[in-house]
Amino acid sequence: MTTDANARRQRYVGIVSRVFAGACLLATLSCIGMLVVLLWSVVSEGAAWLDFDFLTSFPSRFPDQAGIKSALAGSLWLTGLTALISLPLGVGAAVYLEEYAVQSRWRKIIQLNISNLAGVPSIVYGILGLGLFVQTFALGRSVISGALTLSLVVLPIIILATQEALRGVPNSIRHASYALGATRWQTVWHQVLPASLPGIMTGVILALSRAIGEAAPLVAVGAMAYVPFVPASPSDQFTALPIQIFNWSARPQPEFHQVAGAAIIVLLAVLVTMNTLAVFVRYRYGKRIRW
Amino acid sequence: MSSATTELLKTSPQPTGAVSRRRLCERAIHVSLFVCAAISVVTTVSIVVVLLVESVQFFFDVPISDFLTDTKWTPLLKPQHFGILPLLSGTMLIAVGSAVVSIPIGLGTAVFLSEYSPPRLREIVKPVVEVLAGIPSVVYGYFAVVSISPFIRWLFPGTGVFNAVSACIVVGIMTLPMIISLSEDALRAVPRSLRQGAYALGATKYDVTTQVVVPAAMSGIVASFLLAVSRAIGETMAVTLAAGATPRFTLNPLDSIQTMTAFIIQISQGDTPAGTVESRTIYAVGLALFLVTLLINLAAQWFLAQVREKYE
Numbered sequence: 001m002t003t004d005a006n007a008r009r010q011r012y013v014g015i016v017s018r019v020f021a022g023a024c025l026l027a028t029l030s031c032i033g034m035l036v037v038l039l040w041s042v043v044s045e046g047a048a049w050l051d052f053d054f055l056t057s058f059p060s061r062f063p064d065q066a067g068i069k070s071a072l073a074g075s076l077w078l079t080g081l082t083a084l085i086s087l088p089l090g091v092g093a094a095v096y097l098e099e100y101a102v103q104s105r106w107r108k109i110i111q112l113n114i115s116n117l118a119g120v121p122s123i124v125y126g127i128l129g130l131g132l133f134v135q136t137f138a139l140g141r142s143v144i145s146g147a148l149t150l151s152l153v154v155l156p157i158i159i160l161a162t163q164e165a166l167r168g169v170p171n172s173i174r175h176a177s178y179a180l181g182a183t184r185w186q187t188v189w190h191q192v193l194p195a196s197l198p199g200i201m202t203g204v205i206l207a208l209s210r211a212i213g214e215a216a217p218l219v220a221v222g223a224m225a226y227v228p229f230v231p232a233s234p235s236d237q238f239t240a241l242p243i244q245i246f247n248w249s250a251r252p253q254p255e256f257h258q259v260a261g262a263a264i265i266v267l268l269a270v271l272v273t274m275n276t277l278a279v280f281v282r283y284r285y286g287k288r289i290r291w
Numbered sequence: 292m293s294s295a296t297t298e299l300l301k302t303s304p305q306p307t308g309a310v311s312r313r314r315l316c317e318r319a320i321h322v323s324l325f326v327c328a329a330i331s332v333v334t335t336v337s338i339v340v341v342l343l344v345e346s347v348q349f350f351f352d353v354p355i356s357d358f359l360t361d362t363k364w365t366p367l368l369k370p371q372h373f374g375i376l377p378l379l380s381g382t383m384l385i386a387v388g389s390a391v392v393s394i395p396i397g398l399g400t401a402v403f404l405s406e407y408s409p410p411r412l413r414e415i416v417k418p419v420v421e422v423l424a425g426i427p428s429v430v431y432g433y434f435a436v437v438s439i440s441p442f443i444r445w446l447f448p449g450t451g452v453f454n455a456v457s458a459c460i461v462v463g464i465m466t467l468p469m470i471i472s473l474s475e476d477a478l479r480a481v482p483r484s485l486r487q488g489a490y491a492l493g494a495t496k497y498d499v500t501t502q503v504v505v506p507a508a509m510s511g512i513v514a515s516f517l518l519a520v521s522r523a524i525g526e527t528m529a530v531t532l533a534a535g536a537t538p539r540f541t542l543n544p545l546d547s548i549q550t551m552t553a554f555i556i557q558i559s560q561g562d563t564p565a566g567t568v569e570s571r572t573i574y575a576v577g578l579a580l581f582l583v584t585l586l587i588n589l590a591a592q593w594f595l596a597q598v599r600e601k602y603e
Contacts, residue, residue: 027397120584156331
């Protein structure tokens with residue numbers, strides 16, 4: 001090859017490689033751009049509608065009187081009950097898989113099953129909730145049906161996060177505990193669980209923030225569009241923040257889009273608070289233990 | 292726990308009162324923990340049973356051949372047609388359209404973060420991706436309605452408020468984090484020695500990235516694509532808000548369409564009496580949705596297992 005052709009080829013290779021690197025950079029920057037545009041479109045629509053009355057009023061036909069009182073109350077009920085149901089079950093399942101069933105056939109089946117459940121669309125859980133809790137167990141279109149359904153949605157997340165946290169506890173801790181005569185449960189309860197608590201809490205908070213944002217399974221279970229009351233017991237009918245946002249966004253009037261924007265700001269504020277809490281727990285308590 | 296400790300527990304001396312009570316307690320705890328873990332299996336079984344039982348009843352009324360081949364889906368209008376093809380084509384349109392958005396941007400970002408990025412930029416981009424992953428789907432739907440759809444209508448005048456392309460774009464953004472984080476993990480798992488070997492042969496950074504690192508990480512990257520597609524197929528609220536409720540056997544992204552998930556929402560919101568053919572449609576559609584996503588997820592897990600085999 002002549003030196004001339006060689007130089008031309010080198011220049012070509014240089015251009016291709018720079019274009020490639022530039023395209024990758026562009027892709028990365030576009031991710032940031034998308035987030036900025038998304039947040040901006042929410043804030044520019046909704047910020048003006050956000051005030052204290054908005055938080056304490058019931059939904060209304062008139063956008064300027066509409067509020068999210070019943071939606072907030074519904075979300076609070078759902079999240080509380082979902083936490084009560086899914087936390088013990090999820091942590092229990094993870095403890096069984098990591099501490100009790102280390103090499104059994106059951107472990108393999110359950111583990112494969114959990115990773116599949118994590119990929120099942122949430123609307124399918126909604127159909128399950130409708131068929132199982134609402135109809136078969138006759139719980140009706142109530143808060144408890146919604147909470148049970150959401151628990152099934154977040155269980156795989158809690159189990160996988162807890163397993164991760166339990167795996168982080170070194171075996172020497174367990175062996176030391178056994179050597180002192182502790183039983184398996186004493187070891188788990190007094191040594192392994194306290195040591196892995198920050199990791200478990202982080203996973204649980206993230207799972208619950210997923211539950212707060214879920215709308216599809218709740219619509220399938222039968223959350224109502226218009227709820228002018230605060231649910232007083234788990235057997236009451238309900239709505240939730242994401243469902244309220246969905247209903248307002250689906251209306252053609254631009255005023256309702258702005259109201260939806262205001263509700264999204266509230267929802268995102270709740271999620272940011274929970275995520276900050278998760279990060280805080282991870283750093284504040286995660287660093288205390290040194291092996 | 293090691294097997295030696297298990298042996299030790301088994302061969303310990305015969306229990307007396309307090310010890311035997313403790314034994315019993317331990318046994319009870321063991322069983323209840325097993326029950327917690329078994330709930331996940333029970334969940335899967337109930338999903339399958341609920342979907343199958345109602346679907347079988349549905350297929351007594353609607354022949355399965357009509358369900359699979361009829362090109363019209365009008366369960367709530369006379370004459371009734373129960374052909375899933377329009378819903379399936381709508382779902383596939385969203386899956387493919389969102390992949391067109393998410394795969395190039397996602398893979399580009401993953402390559403940049405793993406191969407090119409200065410650490411400081413990485414520290415900005417990683418949290419941004421996490422935030423994108425944490426935003427609820429209904430918020431993306433809102434974003435499609437108030438921002439993307441008006442933009443599309445400005446670009447292509449005559450397009451309706453509800454169109455598949457704005458749904459494709461938001462679902463693409465929603466599935467980006469999955470592609471970015473899984474692909475980046477796969478790229479980072481490629482051993483440094485492979486890169487250095489290529490450099491030693493005189494390869495440029497571009498050659499190393501495209502000829503060595505990306506091919507070596509291919510199973511992980513493919514797995515991330517598959518999971519993103521499966522997520523797009525199961526995506527509900529954003530698609531319901533953005534793509535509309537007109538089941539149509541079309542591949543034109545500017546049309547208003549309906550996906551399987553959006554149909555389930557439509558029926559759930561209405562007041563279809565339980566026990567009718569119309570109300571059972573959601574179970575049949577749900578079964579189709581469950582099977583499609585399950586197959587794709589299993590394929591993705593197979594690819595992920597290939598990654599683990601290779602480098603761990």
